[in-house]
Amino acid sequence: xxxxxxxxxxxxxxxxxxxxxxxxxxxxxxxxxxxxxxxxxxxxxxxxxxxxxxxxxxxxxxxxxxxxxxxxxxxxxxxxxxxxxxxxxxxxxxxxxxxxxxxxxxxxxxxxxxxxxxxxxxxxxxxxxxxxxxxxxxxxxxxxxxxxxxxxxxxxxxxxxxxxxxxxxxxxxxxxxxxxxxxxxxxxx
Amino acid sequence: xxxxxxxxxxxxxxxxxxxxxxxxxxxxxxxxxxxxxxxxxxxxxxxxxxxxxxxxxxxxxxxxxxxxxxxxxxxxxxxxxxxxxxxxxxxxxxxxxxxxxxxxxxxxxxxxxxxxxxxxxxxxxxxxxxxxxxxxxxxxxxxxxxxxxxxxxxxxxxxxxxxxxxxxxxxxxxxxxxxxxxxxxxxx
Numbered sequence: 001x002x003x004x005x006x007x008x009x010x011x012x013x014x015x016x017x018x019x020x021x022x023x024x025x026x027x028x029x030x031x032x033x034x035x036x037x038x039x040x041x042x043x044x045x046x047x048x049x050x051x052x053x054x055x056x057x058x059x060x061x062x063x064x065x066x067x068x069x070x071x072x073x074x075x076x077x078x079x080x081x082x083x084x085x086x087x088x089x090x091x092x093x094x095x096x097x098x099x100x101x102x103x104x105x106x107x108x109x110x111x112x113x114x115x116x117x118x119x120x121x122x123x124x125x126x127x128x129x130x131x132x133x134x135x136x137x138x139x140x141x142x143x144x145x146x147x148x149x150x151x152x153x154x155x156x157x158x159x160x161x162x163x164x165x166x167x168x169x170x171x172x173x174x175x176x177x178x179x180x181x182x183x184x185x186x187x188x189x
Numbered sequence: 190x191x192x193x194x195x196x197x198x199x200x201x202x203x204x205x206x207x208x209x210x211x212x213x214x215x216x217x218x219x220x221x222x223x224x225x226x227x228x229x230x231x232x233x234x235x236x237x238x239x240x241x242x243x244x245x246x247x248x249x250x251x252x253x254x255x256x257x258x259x260x261x262x263x264x265x266x267x268x269x270x271x272x273x274x275x276x277x278x279x280x281x282x283x284x285x286x287x288x289x290x291x292x293x294x295x296x297x298x299x300x301x302x303x304x305x306x307x308x309x310x311x312x313x314x315x316x317x318x319x320x321x322x323x324x325x326x327x328x329x330x331x332x333x334x335x336x337x338x339x340x341x342x343x344x345x346x347x348x349x350x351x352x353x354x355x356x357x358x359x360x361x362x363x364x365x366x367x368x369x370x371x372x373x374x375x376x377x
Contacts, residue, residue, distance in 0.1 A: 031247070057247075057276060059240075060268025067237035067269075071244020074229070074370050079244075097233025102366065104233075 013117075017043030017177035019152045025053055027159035029080045029107070031072055033057045033065035037084035039111030043177030045082060062087030063094035070104045078163060081108040085132055088170070092135070099168035100139050106168040107159050109146075117147055117175035136170055147174035191324045193286045193347040194218045197257070199328050200284075203335055204255065208373060210242045211257040213293040215286050216360055217353045219257055226372035230360045236265030239273060239283060246278035246339075249373065253335070256283045261291040261299055263306060273340050274314030281340040283310070288349045296349060310342035322346035 021044065024032075032048050034056060049056050059065055062083045069079040088095070088110045099106035112121060115129045124130045136143045142162075144154045155171060162169040193215065201223040210229045211219040220228060232241050242256035263270075263285050273281065289302035311318040316339055321327040327345070334343050359365075 057272070059272045061266075063234065063237065064240040064243075064266065064269050064272055066234075067232065067240025068244035068247070070233070071229075071241040071246075072248045074245060074373055075248025076374075077248040094234040094237055098237070099233075102231055102233055102363075 013148045013175075015043075015146065015148055015173075015175050015177045016152075016180065017047060018180035019149055020044060020146070020155065020177055021047055021051065023152050023155035024048075024080055024159075025051075027156045028078045028163075029054065029159065030077055031055050031057060031069075031079040032082055033059055033068050033079055034082040035059060035062050035065075035084065035087050037082070037087070037111035037113065039084065039113055039115075039173055039176050040082060040109070043179050044109075044173075047179070048082070061090070063091040066091055066094040066098045066106055069106050070098050070102070073105050073163075073166075078105075078159070079107070080159075081106065082111075083108065084111045084113050085128055085172075086113065088132070089128060089135075095141070095168065096139065100141065103166050104168070105162045105166050107162050108168070108170045109173060110170055111173045115174060121145065121172055121174065132172065141168050141170055143170040143172060145174055146171045190322060191327065191345060191347050193288065193345065193350060194222060195324055196286075196321075196327060196345050196347060197222045199324070199331055200255075203332055207253040207255050207335075208245050208249070208369075209255045209257065210238050210245065212238045212262060213259055213355075214288075214350060214353055215257040215259055217355060218350070220360070226365075226368040228365075229369050231366050236262050236269075238262055239266055239269040242281060242283065243269070243273050243276060243278065246281040247276065250278070250280055252373075253280045253282065254278075255335070256281070258283065258285050259292065260285055260287045260289065260304075260306065261294070264299060264304070267309065270310050270313040270315070270342075274310075277314075277316070278340055279316075279338045282335055283315075283340060283342045284345055285342075286345050286347050288347045290349050292349055292353075293355060307342060307344045315340050315342045317341045319343040320346065 065081040246254040307318040
């Protein structure tokens with residue numbers, strides 16, 4: 001209940017899915033490669049699935065996204081990988097090889113399952129969330145916390161930079177994005 | 190039972206401007222038979238061959254993409270068969286060299302040597318799936334496999350090779366990745 005109260009009483013801490021979607025499209029993303037994640041399920045994945053400007057590719061396992069995004073990048077097509085942090089951890093070897101060692105522009109949006117959005121990821125109650133940023137730092141992956149609407153402005157320049165410099169980037173989605181015209185989906189996943 | 194390099198020699202006679210994704214032992218044999226800029230060799234992690242191929246096929250629907258994957262690699266990414274079938278790229282042809290071993294990792298057997306890859310691809314939803322264990326029949330039918338609307342899958346039942354020389358620095362040379370992209374764009 002604390003999470004819902006914060007989003008209602010403190011509009012500055014709301015994260016709107018529509019604004020993220022606008023930023024994704026403004027970045028030239030044509031393909032979204034996804035495994036469902038409950039943090040981004042209602043506020044991002046469902047709207048993306050209905051958006052005719054984007055092609056959603058549903059994959060079976062997150063590391064597939066890394067290969068598909070790489071193949072698309074050789075064709076000058078931009079993709080966003082939309083996954084849960086557990087899928088990021090499961091795909092580390094693919095990210096190591098393709099994104100880091102081969103310097104491919106792999107853009108990842110990672111939902112922080114069971115994270116407390118009022119805390120920094122490194123202070124998360126979830127062990128798996130706490131280790132994310134240190135792992136990304138060790139791998140040299142630029143990452144941005146997207147926790148409220150003010151953070152959404154980071155998305156487009158970061159994607160542009162990833163593609164212009166051929167480097168990976170990760171966006172950590174710290175709270176459930178709200179659906180346009182509605183509240184955030186706070187059901188437990 | 191066929192030999193992989195013999196299959197690839199036959200296949201190479203039918204390859205023109207296709208992008209060919211090949212890795213590990215298949216890459217060694219393929220590059221030995223058909224060194225060309227349009228070979229995509231750097232997949233970064235075992236098993237991702239088929240996923241890279243799907244990305245290329247999506248990004249360049251005007252061009253045929255041929256994936257030459259090993260059986261051990263495909264076992265690490267079996268879900269990609271379901272993903273590829275769902276996306277249904279018409280321009281993707283997916284071969285698996287089934288030699289029943291992790292050849293590049295010491296020749297140890299795969300968990301189930303008799304796994305039916307073509308059957309799995311068929312039930313996943315590939316437009317067509319084939320199996321070849323006779324080189325003469327493969328030679329007769331390979332053009333048909335390559336020409337039909339995909340995604341098409343074909344198992345090549347091959348013998349394990351004699352020990353290969355894996356020159357990974359050469360296979361994964363960044364210059365080759367750059368040359369691949371340039372060749373792909375030159376054929377736009």
